[in-house]
Amino acid sequence: MTSSALIAATWLVPALYAHAEPAPAFPDLLAQSAGAPTPMASAAELDAARARRVQAGAWNNPELGVTVENFGGARPADGGEQTQTTFTIGQTVELGGKRQARVAAAGADLTAAEAKATLSRADYAARLALAYAEAEAASRRVGLAGDALEASETDARSAKLLVEAGKEAPLRSLQASAEADRARADLAAARSGQMVAFARLSALAGAQRPYDRIVVSLLDTPTPSAVTQPGSTAAVAAATAEREAATARLRSARASAFPDVKLSAGVRRYDQTDRSAFVAGVTLPLPIFNRNSGGVAEAQAELRGSEARLRQAELDAEADHRVAEAQSESASARLVAAQSSERAASEAYRLARTGYEAGRLPLLELTSARRALAEARGRTLDAELDRVKAEAELARLSGRTPFGT
Helix, strand or coil, X not given: CCHHHHHHHHHHHHHHCCCCEEECCHXXXXXXXXXXXXXXXXXXXXXXXXXXXXXXXXXXXXXEEEEEEXXXXXXXXXXXXXXXXXXXXXXXXXXXXXXXXXXXXXXXXXXXXXXXXXXXXXXXXXXXXXXXXXXXXXXXXXXXHHHHHHHHHHHHHHHHHHHXXXXXXXXXXXXXXXXXXXXXXXXXHHHHHHHHHHHHHHHHHCCCCCEEEECCXXXXXXXXXXXXXXXXXXXXXXXXXXXXXXXXXXXXXXXXXXXXXXXEEEEEEECCCCEEXXXXXXXXCCCCCCCCHHHHHHHHHHHHHHHHHHHHHHHHHHHHHHHHXXXXXXXXXXXXXXXXHHHHHHHHHHHHHHXXXXXXXXXXXXXXXXXXXXXXXXXXXXXXXXXXXXHHHHHHHHXXXXXXX
């Protein structure tokens, strides 16, 4: 994108956000985002698991039957059989603990769904915190770019005065103006990045109206002292619950191999003699062709897969915890160093500016000091953002929401 296009983009951003509003504080935003698509999808999956648990406990429906025999044929006086009407009621009885195993499997699936929902909520909270922090960082970058532009324009004016006074060559004024143009382009790029960051935050939060600014800082929020123990992550809990669910499904598959008995009882009425008789019956399938061997094999394979995923989740939890702890410590150390460097760079720029205006330092020294200050401020902002990322990852691993919310 050309410099002129970037500058034009800075005038389009306010128009795009004409109906925008400030984002609430992160805890409030997280609470309000319960109706966002991602949390709603997770809640729907949990509701579906609850419904399956209820359905698993349902009994088989009884069956009503009506059978009419020998109608439309010869009458008994003609040597035919009399018409018979039979009314029956039947009930299928599940044997082998089939219903109990099915209910237990559905209950284990519900427990696994609850563990996955906890993991999903933690993942979403971490993503939202990161999007919130990135939007705030993008806003700060706009502020830093604006400060850099103001400083470069001031330096350009100083260079022009020195050129007019004959203390600098005309080239210096052109160089200073070029630096100001570069700063304007950087400001346009920063505003474009701000628009993108807030668009992503608004979409993730499911906001009815887009957000355009952060009122309550998350970058400046102190990191809580909560510690995640290795192996105790929400992902491990979800994998453990899934393994237990797979075990319960295997028991249910084995119980399904038992045949079901169908009991029936009723009354048979002889229409011509107006006499009745009781009837009863038992139906028992012969498990010759279908013993659910394929279903049992499928459940066994799913159990092996869940055990493997649990082992991998435990290994990942150990590694992820170590990485997140190291990143958190590194971000905190880099933030302290960056803040110290920024203070030094700010003082160096102040001295360079004084020296240049007094004619003791060349424009190159002033430009170098200003760029060093801009880079130092950028490193501080990056370190603040990395600290939020580390906290969001630690919170996700432990199944909590970031910053103690």
